[in-house]
Amino acid sequence: MDRWVATLAFDALTKAYGDVQALRGMTFDVRAGEIFGFVGSNGAGKSTTMRIAVGVLAADSGTVTWDGRPVDHAVRRRIGYMPEERGLYPRMKVGEQLVYLARLHGLDPAAARASMEHWTEVLGVAGRRDDEVLKLSLGNQQRVQLAAALVHHPEILVLDEPFSGLDPVAVDVMSTVLREQAAGGVPVIFSSHQLELVERLSDRVGIVRAGSMVAVGGIDELRSTGDRRWVVDGPPAADWLPAVPTARLSDGVDAGRVVVEAVTGAPADVDQQLLRAALAAGPVREFAVVRPTLTELYRHVVTAETPEQAGARA
Numbered sequence: 001m002d003r004w005v006a007t008l009a010f011d012a013l014t015k016a017y018g019d020v021q022a023l024r025g026m027t028f029d030v031r032a033g034e035i036f037g038f039v040g041s042n043g044a045g046k047s048t049t050m051r052i053a054v055g056v057l058a059a060d061s062g063t064v065t066w067d068g069r070p071v072d073h074a075v076r077r078r079i080g081y082m083p084e085e086r087g088l089y090p091r092m093k094v095g096e097q098l099v100y101l102a103r104l105h106g107l108d109p110a111a112a113r114a115s116m117e118h119w120t121e122v123l124g125v126a127g128r129r130d131d132e133v134l135k136l137s138l139g140n141q142q143r144v145q146l147a148a149a150l151v152h153h154p155e156i157l158v159l160d161e162p163f164s165g166l167d168p169v170a171v172d173v174m175s176t177v178l179r180e181q182a183a184g185g186v187p188v189i190f191s192s193h194q195l196e197l198v199e200r201l202s203d204r205v206g207i208v209r210a211g212s213m214v215a216v217g218g219i220d221e222l223r224s225t226g227d228r229r230w231v232v233d234g235p236p237a238a239d240w241l242p243a244v245p246t247a248r249l250s251d252g253v254d255a256g257r258v259v260v261e262a263v264t265g266a267p268a269d270v271d272q273q274l275l276r277a278a279l280a281a282g283p284v285r286e287f288a289v290v291r292p293t294l295t296e297l298y299r300h301v302v303t304a305e306t307p308e309q310a311g312a313r314a
């Protein structure tokens with residue numbers, strides 16, 4: 001039997017800003033101990049979802065629960081949040097600010113100080129503790145921002161584009177910290193437009209479009225449910241591909257190899273049909289599934305027509 005794992009569950013969230021319907025039934029969950037990458041185009045609804053989770057915004061309908069209970073004030077105090085618009089006091093010193101935030105979340109003065117020292121050290125900004133935040137470079141401000149999300153030992157981490165604008169070393173530092181947090185049992189949800197990074201770091205990924213989740217799962221799971229494509233190294237495609245009308249050429253010929261793809265509505269055994277057709281035309285040296293990258297999947301999913309668009313054309 002599976003071990004019980006606490007989840008941060010988003011269930012059927014809706015939210016409108018005036019005429020703009022930002023969320024339309026946003027549903028997914030993030031398990032304790034996993035890193036969940038939240039991706040989608042500008043305006044898809046990621047920040048809105050995260051703001052609702054941490055309570056800075058109320059949903060019109062739907063719920064967010066943690067371990068089966070509604071996320072109330074007590075749970076929110078145990079969330080570490082990095083808002084997209086950031087939120088540090090620019091004129092306050094880095095160290096003072098982090099101690100203040102830790103105290104606000106209930107740590108005693110000694111624990112708050114120790115936690116501030118720990119996180120500024122780990123995140124490489126210990127030398128800037130006595131500087132005002134506004135004197136730091138944007139990347140260093142971001143490191144402090146992450147320290148602010150972590151300083152009260154949160155049980156849940158919600159990070160809105162934590163990697164934007166970071167140099168590669170800072171990306172590595174931040175990635176390591178997120179992995180360690182997840183390994184310690186914290187559910188980590190982060191949004192990003194850096195898909196290679198999302199692919200590398202996330203245990204599961206959610207792709208959001210127009211206010212709802214359109215694909216969610218482990219990277220391997222998602223990659224194996226995307227487009228159905230195969231690389232074939234065999235006789236010239238013109239000799240056998242026309243025999244399978246539910247498939248077409250996807251990529252051009254490269255040293256005798258072609259990539260073919262199933263068209264929408266192709267039967268489940270189209271791969272077998274392709275293989276038989278190719279073998280009937282001559283020897284086949286290679287026949288293998290081509291798995292899309294997260295970037296390819298993303299393009300496919302976010303550029304697909306929405307039901308509303310399809311309805312408008314009908």
Ligand SMILES: Nc1ncnc2c1ncn2[C@@H]1O[C@H](COP(=O)(O)OP(=O)(O)OP(=O)(O)O)[C@@H](O)[C@H]1O
Nearest residue numbers: 017020021022040041042043044045046047048049
């Ligand atoms: N305070 C607001 N007032 C009015 N509309 C808003 C507000 N905040 C967000 N929106 C709208 O809601 C929709 C969802 O925005 P949201 O910021 O959640 O998207 P996002 O996925 O985080 O985008 P990005 O990747 O650009 O940060 C967009 O159409 C946006 O213009």
